Amino acid sequence: MAAVLEVTGLKTSFATQEGAVKAVGGVDFSINKGETLGVVGESGSGKSQIFMSIMGLLARNGSATGSVKFQGEEILGLDVQALNRVRGAKMAMIFQDPMTSLNPYLSVRRQMTEVLIQHKGLSEDQAAKQSAEMLEKVQIPEAKRRLNMYPHEFSGGMRQRVMIAMALLCGPELLIADEPTTALDVTVQAQILEVLVGLQRDFGMAIALITHDLGVIARMADRVMVMYAGNIVEKGSVRDLFKDPQHPYTQGLLESMPRLDETEETRLMTIGGQPPNLQNLPSGCSFRDRCRYAFERCPVETPLLTPFAEGRSKACHLPSL
């Protein structure tokens, strides 16, 4: 299968007064046409920063090195003008907080049509027509009337639908969804995911779904990569990973999910300790301080992401769990 996105050796760091913070420590992965890649990890694991680097949206003190190939063409380090021909058109992104991600001072119409005018060279009228159609596709009722409204006149769930509609206007090959449902309540979450699934079916785009919600991953993703302290610790199909996690961190994550079929007395499992400081990573495996299986080799040697079965790889010295 052809890869839409191929990332090799991507490293992202932020210059701060206390020294460089290595947010992403060199990751390799690819996303195939039409598939959904789930990216899981806790806050600060670098999962968002990978895609901020790819989209050229890093904060001013951030810099990324390595290689990112989108449809076979290198896009990392492109100048803004060249990058602008890709982002928003062939590769789009939606963000965690729909309340602040839309411009409160511009009408939804303006914010949507400007994308089509920019990338497709449409007239304002044509662009407005297509924008209204897209709002209908994300199931916003009375799309034509809503198009002329301002973001504050929409609820959180509706704003996220607007964000999705805006991202899909140009029919992108890849949609990066950065915690698209985290800021929404549970029923709205389900609706948004449904909209995404439906649109993926219609448009056939690939989705990179960044989340810390394993429930969302289980429902949406084809393949999963688990991030810890800026590195991928395990990669595999969603079925394999959930049924048989092979990295102690993945195992910990799955065990700390609340389950409905457990008795009330069962205490929820947690992973003890804190994620390491990215400015000052420990030697060897960065998870070793929190790992119940850690042994002599772990502080000495950094485990590399290595394939261990068909389509699966992990970064751990243990042969199996």
Added chain:
Amino acid sequence: MLNFFLRRLGGAIPTLFIIIAISFFMIRLAPGGPFARERQVPPEVLAALNRQYHLDEPLWQQFLRYIGDLLQGDFGPSFKYKDFRVTDLILQGFPTSLQLGLLAISLALIIGLSLGIWAALRQNTIVDYTTMGVSMLGIAVPNFVVAPVLTLIFGLMLGWLPVGGWGHPANYVLPVIALCLSQIASIARLMRASMIEVLRSNYVRTAHAKGLPERIVLRRHAIRAALLPVVSFLGPAIANIITGSVVIEQIFSIPGIGRYFVQASLNRDYTMVMGVTVFYGALIIFCNLLADLAYGLLDPKVRYD
């Protein structure tokens, strides 16, 4: 919108009344009076003058009479410029003051906004530090210090520009600069801070993610939003320009209303002081209203109801 406008105008009436009342009694509390002279005036003459201008009546009666005249649009006769009504003097000086004020506020906006945006885009560079450092100075030094210094340098030492007078474009340069320097500084600092915040906002990130060219991101998404705090600052800024012009007009001998105000205060020309105070008060209230309306045009969340 019209409703809002009328309601705000209605709300301005109590404010104006308080301005009138306070200044009416305060100017009369000041020692001396309009007809006090170094040379003793015969008591009969003084009594006749006081009677002519109703200064012999009890204070509350004078106040009611003044309010009554004011309601008919009459600021009363000037005590010093004999045979002139205050209304006429104000209308005569206003075009000059308005010209000075408008030039100053326009220049302050153009330069202040540009400097603020520039500094924000070059945050933490030499451009930023220089602009902000100099603007700190601009805010700290009052215009009655700036004006003589400018006059000294450009008027006397270099001889490039006239030190006073009005009518020729060259006359405008120094007073307008003296008047708007601190406003440039305030607007630049305000715009910089606001712009930096907006540039970090999620919706500007969204605009970049949409692949919009930098100039559209800046103009349509960032600057427009960053303007809001500056617009709310315009009300007080206009008030500052107006009160500042009182001093500046005096220093540069500009025949506007401001100069009358200073002379009238020194001469205890009660009606003239009152007239200018009430006129400026009304003007400031009106400008604030305009600034609020402009804010509403920029921010769709503002509703006039």
